[in-house]
Amino acid sequence: MNNESEIVMLVLCIPVIFFVYYFRRDIKNLAAYKQLLLSFLFFFLACIFTNIEQFFWFSIFNFMEHLFYVGSSLFMIIWAHKYFVSERGNVKYD
Amino acid sequence: MIEIYLLDVISSALAFIGILLLFLEWKRSGYRIFKVLLIIYFLCTLVYTGLLFGEWSNILPLNEKMEDITGTFLPLIWLMIFYMLLERIKINKLKESEANWKITFFSIGNGIITIDADSCVSRMNPAAERLTGWSIDDARGKKIDELLHLSNPLLKNILLEEIVSSDNYVRFPEHTILISKNGATCPISGSASPILDSGMDQFRGKNGGMVISFRDISESYRIQEKLFKEEQQMKLVLEGAELGTWDLDLKNKRIIFNKRWADMLGYKENELNSLENAWEKLTHPDDLPMVISVWNDHIIGKTNRFHVEHRMRSRNGRWKWTLTSGKVIQWDENGNPGRAAGIHRDISLRKEAEEKLNFQARLLDVIEKAIIVTDSLGRITYWNPYAGTIYGWKTGEVEGKKILEVIKANLPKEEEDEIFQKISKGESYIREFETPNKDDTLITVLCTITPIHDVLKRMIGVVAVLTDITYRKQIQNELKLKNDEYVRINKELKRSLEKIKNINIQLEKAKERAEESDRLKTAFLANLSHEVRTPMNGIMGFAELLKNDDINPAAQKKYIDVIQQSGNRMLKLIEDLVDISKIEAGAVDVKPAKVNLGKLLENLSAFFKPQAIEKGLTLSYSNETAGETLITDQVKLEQILTNLIKNALKYTRKGKIHFGCDIKDEQFRFWVKDTGIGIDPENQRTIFERFRKANTEYLGSEEGSGLGLSISKAFIEKMGGKIWVESKPGKGSTFWFTIPVHEIRTP
Numbered sequence: 123m124n125n126e127s128e129i130v131m132l133v134l135c136i137p138v139i140f141f142v143y144y145f146r147r148d149i150k151n152l153a154a155y156k157q158l159l160l161s162f163l164f165f166f167l168a169c170i171f172t173n174i175e176q177f178f179w180f181s182i183f184n185f186m187e188h189l190f191y192v193g194s195s196l197f198m199i200i201w202a203h204k205y206f207v208s209e210r211g212n213v214k215y216d
Numbered sequence: 217m218i219e220i221y222l223l224d225v226i227s228s229a230l231a232f233i234g235i236l237l238l239f240l241e242w243k244r245s246g247y248r249i250f251k252v253l254l255i256i257y258f259l260c261t262l263v264y265t266g267l268l269f270g271e272w273s274n275i276l277p278l279n280e281k282m283e284d285i286t287g288t289f290l291p292l293i294w295l296m297i298f299y300m301l302l303e304r305i306k307i308n309k310l311k312e313s314e315a316n317w318k319i320t321f322f323s324i325g326n327g328i329i330t331i332d333a334d335s336c337v338s339r340m341n342p343a344a345e346r347l348t349g350w351s352i353d354d355a356r357g358k359k360i361d362e363l364l365h366l367s368n369p370l371l372k373n374i375l376l377e378e379i380v381s382s383d384n385y386v387r388f389p390e391h392t393i394l395i396s397k398n399g400a401t402c403p404i405s406g407s408a409s410p411i412l413d414s415g416m417d418q419f420r421g422k423n424g425g426m427v428i429s430f431r432d433i434s435e436s437y438r439i440q441e442k443l444f445k446e447e448q449q450m451k452l453v454l455e456g457a458e459l460g461t462w463d464l465d466l467k468n469k470r471i472i473f474n475k476r477w478a479d480m481l482g483y484k485e486n487e488l489n490s491l492e493n494a495w496e497k498l499t500h501p502d503d504l505p506m507v508i509s510v511w512n513d514h515i516i517g518k519t520n521r522f523h524v525e526h527r528m529r530s531r532n533g534r535w536k537w538t539l540t541s542g543k544v545i546q547w548d549e550n551g552n553p554g555r556a557a558g559i560h561r562d563i564s565l566r567k568e569a570e571e572k573l574n575f576q577a578r579l580l581d582v583i584e585k586a587i588i589v590t591d592s593l594g595r596i597t598y599w600n601p602y603a604g605t606i607y608g609w610k611t612g613e614v615e616g617k618k619i620l621e622v623i624k625a626n627l628p629k630e631e632e633d634e635i636f637q638k639i640s641k642g643e644s645y646i647r648e649f650e651t652p653n654k655d656d657t658l659i660t661v662l663c664t665i666t667p668i669h670d671v672l673k674r675m676i677g678v679v680a681v682l683t684d685i686t687y688r689k690q691i692q693n694e695l696k697l698k699n700d701e702y703v704r705i706n707k708e709l710k711r712s713l714e715k716i717k718n719i720n721i722q723l724e725k726a727k728e729r730a731e732e733s734d735r736l737k738t739a740f741l742a743n744l745s746h747e748v749r750t751p752m753n754g755i756m757g758f759a760e761l762l763k764n765d766d767i768n769p770a771a772q773k774k775y776i777d778v779i780q781q782s783g784n785r786m787l788k789l790i791e792d793l794v795d796i797s798k799i800e801a802g803a804v805d806v807k808p809a810k811v812n813l814g815k816l817l818e819n820l821s822a823f824f825k826p827q828a829i830e831k832g833l834t835l836s837y838s839n840e841t842a843g844e845t846l847i848t849d850q851v852k853l854e855q856i857l858t859n860l861i862k863n864a865l866k867y868t869r870k871g872k873i874h875f876g877c878d879i880k881d882e883q884f885r886f887w888v889k890d891t892g893i894g895i896d897p898e899n900q901r902t903i904f905e906r907f908r909k910a911n912t913e914y915l916g917s918e919e920g921s922g923l924g925l926s927i928s929k930a931f932i933e934k935m936g937g938k939i940w941v942e943s944k945p946g947k948g949s950t951f952w953f954t955i956p957v958h959e960i961r962t963p
């Protein structure tokens with residue numbers, strides 16, 4: 123059985139994706155925006171995997187889910203560091 | 217499951233590190249609310265991993281629902297993150313925009329004043345402060361008419377009324393002069409516009425206020441004035457330089473000419489500007505392809521300028537040479553020429569001058585004289601072809617060289633100095649000299665050097681004109697030689713002519729002499745026949761008488777004496793004839809011998825004494841050379857003296873006869889002086905000639921052959937002396953003769 127919260131998470135991610143797509147040009151002006159988007163992408167994939175694992179290959183997708191959470195957290199830290207550094211020194215990052 | 221746990225531990229650790237990082241960053245940068253959101257995000261992650269409250273937690277193992285709840289928050293937090301970040305971007309943009317606006321507002325050179333709906337000043341920038349003399353602090357809240365003082369109060373009222381009452385754009389009239397608070401004035405241009413709403417797409421209307429923008433146009437005024445002056449100057453220059461102008465709009469195919477351009481061709485300005493394709497129509501058909509080619513080269517960028525000389529037809533049909541120059545001054549966005557402009561100049565006179573110059577240049581090329589031009593330093597700047605012909609060098613070989621290095625005249629230093637002095641005085645110098653050409657062959661040239669001066673009378677060089685006179689000199693030399701030869705021949709001919717003349721004269725004289733001689737000989741022969749017949753008659757007559765038997769002895773003796781005298785006379789005549797024949801034959805010999813002069817004179821005196829006494833004459837002699845010995849032919853000397861004394865006795869009827877000898881000028885001088893009948897001057901010149909007796913008629917019956925004096929003269933001349941006579945008719949004569957002293961010895 124699927125956990126309802128995991129489905130809700132996945133559903134809630136959809137508007138975020140639309141939001142990001144809609145404001146993609148503005149987001150590109152952010153410092154280190156690639157790390158931020160990667161972080162969100164990993165988070166979104168983790169949400170997908172946690173729902174798929176309920177149907178087949180539980181162990182693999184469960185592992186992938188947790189692995190992508192790690193990745194999402196890692197990129198989020200990197201982005202946060204770079205963003206605030208840029209805020210401090212007005213450094214522009216790709 | 218261990219791997220999942222490990223991954224969750226890592227996730228939790230990373231979330232923890234994130235939180236730590238944000239705390240560390242807390243004071244370093246702003247935007248703390250966002251940091252709080254991120255901290256929440258990391259906390260949710262921490263919870264969601266289950267390490268704190270979830271499946272892996274030993275602390276609160278029963279709160280697994282917490283994990284699910286936090287999981288549903290995470291997408292929302294993500295949404296908030298993105299939203300806040302975008303808001304942050306907008307705020308930053310606004311800040312940046314505001315900063316830019318402030319920079320613009322405060323930095324712009326135009327004065328900007330904003331007024332509210334009540335026409336009170338709300339903002340003004342530093343430029344407006346500087347121009348009005350008001351500070352923003354003083355001006356804020358004041359009515360605009362208190363700030364803007366214009367030189368024309370009426371204008372100010374109208375303008376301000378319009379500004380405060382209008383909802384539209386209001387432009388300041390031209391020549392608006394602003395008077396600042398401190399009284400300074402400056403021309404301004406400006407406008408007032410209603411303030412737009414925040415959407416920048418509609419007017420707020422007068423209730424929204426107005427923004428007044430104005431600027432100091434003093435510099436513009438100066439520039440305009442300068443431009444106006446420059447334009448005027450340009451007009452004057454164009455008029456002074458007689459330049460026409462053209463302005464070609466290539467897009468609309470329209471060309472505008474100025475008045476001068478039209479004047480050049482005799483057209484009116486409007487006539488030409490309304491003529492379609494005027495340029496092509498007026499350009500000479502032969503020149504048109506060339507003009508088009510030059511134009512095409514320019515518009516495709518091959519040349520920087522369009523510059524061409526061509527002929528154009530004037531209104532009266534005559535062709536005029538014109539210089540058209542210009543360039544494309546505007547290009548469209550596709551790189552095609554849009555507009556071109558330039559000048560147009562009548563160069564007919566210049567072309568004529570060029571033609572003349574070309575003609576003169578061609579003359580210089582064909583003239584058979586070497587023409588060499590140098591600069592002031594003597595370096596060759598022009599060398600015409602004939603100079604190359606006579607010297608062998610071509611133009612390129614000698615240009616820039618010193619003329620004296622090329623034309624070596626080998627003149628003496630003094631003459632070179634003279635040349636330089638003459639040229640420096642502005643005079644020409646002409647001289648012939650020999651100079652070697654390129655092959656070292658000597659040629660003779662006639663060189664004329666003339667200085668060239670510029671308009672300031674400064675010498676800028678010389679022109680040397682050289683004529684090759686080698687052949688002429690050769691001919692002259694040959695002619696001179698021939699002339700010399702002719703002169704010599706002429707002299708010789710003259711001499712020959714002189715000789716011939718002399719010969720003729722001599723012949724004439726000889727002829728005269730011969731005739732005279734003939735005449736004298738005839739007279740001589742007549743005289744001789746008389747001289748022979750007279751004694752012969754005596755001899756014959758008295759010999760006949762002696763045949764008579766009855767002749768007494770005294771008479772007989774007398775007759776014999778007469779016969780004897782006649783015989784002596786004939787003998788003397790024969791001797792004279794023998795002598796003269798010897799003289800004529802050149803067979804007279806002088807036989808030198810010692811002559812005792814004293815003895816000689818004494819003997820002669822003794823010999824002729826009786827005859828003198830018989831005629832009643834006194835005969836005397838003087839011997840100043842007594843004791844002197846003369847070396848000469850004694851026989852001939854005695855014969856001479858005898859002859860002279862005989863003549864004296866013959867022609868002296870009374871008086872005396874004196875003869876003698878002395879030494880004068882190292883010569884023995886003899887004389888025989890008588891008081892006889894004398895000889896007239898005419899006969900004195902001829903009595904020494906042969907067969908001549910002085911005054912034959914005068915001598916009358918006096919006996920004599922007339923050979924005595926000529927024989928004496930011939931003898932004296934043979935002995936180296938000379939004879940002459942001094943005589944006066946009726947007074948007597950003195951015959952002188954000299955004999956050179958060859959040797960004088962004292963006994």
